[in-house]
Amino acid sequence: MNVHDSEKIAGIFSESGYDQSEESKKADVIVLNTCSIRQKAEQKFYSELGRLKEAKKHNPDLKIAVAGCIAQQEGSKLFKKFPYVDFIFGPDNIDNLQKWITNNPETGKRTEALKANPSYHTKELPIKREGRVKTWVSIMYGCDNFCAYCVVPFTRGRERSRPKRDIQKEVERLASEGFKEVTLLGQNVNSYGKGLNEKTDFPDLLSLVHGIEGVERIRFVTSHPKDLSEGLITAIQKLPKVCEHIHLPLQSGSDKVLTMMNRRYIYEEYKEKIDKLREGLPGIAITTDIITGFPGESDDDFQCTMDALSDIEFDGIFAFKYSKRPNTMALSLPGHIDEEIKSERLSRVSNLQEAITYKKNKAVEGEIHEVLIESVSETDSDKLTGRTRGNKVVNFYGDERDIGRLIKVKILEAKRHSLYGERV
Numbered sequence: 001m002n003v004h005d006s007e008k009i010a011g012i013f014s015e016s017g018y019d020q021s022e023e024s025k026k027a028d029v030i031v032l033n034t035c036s037i038r039q040k041a042e043q044k045f046y047s048e049l050g051r052l053k054e055a056k057k058h059n060p061d062l063k064i065a066v067a068g069c070i071a072q073q074e075g076s077k078l079f080k081k082f083p084y085v086d087f088i089f090g091p092d093n094i095d096n097l098q099k100w101i102t103n104n105p106e107t108g109k110r111t112e113a114l115k116a117n118p119s120y121h122t123k124e125l126p127i128k129r130e131g132r133v134k135t136w137v138s139i140m141y142g143c144d145n146f147c148a149y150c151v152v153p154f155t156r157g158r159e160r161s162r163p164k165r166d167i168q169k170e171v172e173r174l175a176s177e178g179f180k181e182v183t184l185l186g187q188n189v190n191s192y193g194k195g196l197n198e199k200t201d202f203p204d205l206l207s208l209v210h211g212i213e214g215v216e217r218i219r220f221v222t223s224h225p226k227d228l229s230e231g232l233i234t235a236i237q238k239l240p241k242v243c244e245h246i247h248l249p250l251q252s253g254s255d256k257v258l259t260m261m262n263r264r265y266i267y268e269e270y271k272e273k274i275d276k277l278r279e280g281l282p283g284i285a286i287t288t289d290i291i292t293g294f295p296g297e298s299d300d301d302f303q304c305t306m307d308a309l310s311d312i313e314f315d316g317i318f319a320f321k322y323s324k325r326p327n328t329m330a331l332s333l334p335g336h337i338d339e340e341i342k343s344e345r346l347s348r349v350s351n352l353q354e355a356i357t358y359k360k361n362k363a364v365e366g367e368i369h370e371v372l373i374e375s376v377s378e379t380d381s382d383k384l385t386g387r388t389r390g391n392k393v394v395n396f397y398g399d400e401r402d403i404g405r406l407i408k409v410k411i412l413e414a415k416r417h418s419l420y421g422e423r424v
């Protein structure tokens with residue numbers, strides 16, 4: 001989501017006549033688009049911002065802007081701590097960047113754009129997209145779920161769906177520009193449509209996007225397990241452009257921890273949804289998120305997560321240590337866990353999943369898969385790289401002119417994080 005926001009920021013600058021600089025020393029304006037989902041990302045931002053103090057000393061005309069969730073969370077406190085920042089704007093105020101650039105305020109005149117922006121989700125912003133084959137389309141903003149560890153409802157506000165017509169127009173334009181794959185983006189795509197005047201839902205939107213000529217693949221992220229419906233499974237079955245891959249964050253295998261996290265499902269319910277997905281869509285790739293060391297997570301609770309990973313055998317996971325986030329409910333929970341234990345649990349989770357992912361990759365050796373070719377491989381310029389419908393990376397020898405095409409590839413060898421194949 002943040003990467004797509006950065007594309008919007010770059011789009012506004014580009015439309016205002018700015019070029020992107022490869023070197024920060026040569027820049028007239030530096031924007032740090034921040035993420036506060038985990039402490040580590042926040043620490044990285046503060047050290048980067050600290051370094052910019054020197055840059056401003058050398059070039060007093062340099063303007064520095066801070067965007068994203070930390071801007072929203074810290075507000076004008078940032079100006080106090082870092083007086084050399086000129087502009088701060090939250091994720092719901094990217095459209096205000098245009099005004100700031102146009103007004104071109106003197107360096108040192110501090111401006112902020114952090115207020116609620118109720119019509120942001122209906123605005124059309126210029127977007128400077130990375131790549132030419134696949135891209136993202138925001139379908140909704142914010143979140144109403146208030147998971148106990150998560151800052152999103154505080155930094156990105158409450159859930160708002162974009163009107164269907166606006167999404168349709170954007171995807172049609174992307175298809176006419178040659179993009180082949182779109183990923184529909186939202187914090188909880190399964191609840192798309194809530195609050196719109198027209199009666200619609202996510203399967204309905206998938207069906208609309210499926211009808212757009214030129215789009216060859218559709219993906220979506222992220223799905224909250226509690227809102228995953230039978231209607232979605234039926235839509236994936238019926239709509240061949242929708243890829244058989246779902247990212248369904250589990251977070252923990254322990255019912256006690258899930259309740260403390262305010263996830264509003266227990267493991268058994270989650271597993272039932274996995275079973276239904278696999279029954280309705282044999283071969284579907286399923287990935288997830290796991291948090292280790294959430295407050296109160298005992299050895300037994302952690303073992304439930306390890307058991308869940310062995311039980312479900314996800315295709316891949318993103319695992320993180322719990323970190324304290326401002327405003328969240330988890331801050332006041334008892335039983336915060338030592339960093340050392342969180343790290344040790346994280347490494348056990350990662351090791352177990354690595355073996356499962358490798359086993360799953362091995363299982364597709366000899367199979368033929370449809371691959372959308374995205375680019376030349378970064379590590380070997382004679383190879384192309386693309387993804388299967390299940391979102392697995394495949395490398396193979398091929399012709400650069402095939403970038404953007406769907407090609408059948410026989411999988412010859414499974415690696416830990418990718419597959420190697422040959423064109424059929």
Ligand code: SF4
Pocket residue numbers: 143144145146147150151152153187188224
């Ligand atoms: S569903 Fe939970 S974890 Fe996801 S964005 Fe909303 S509050 Fe955060």
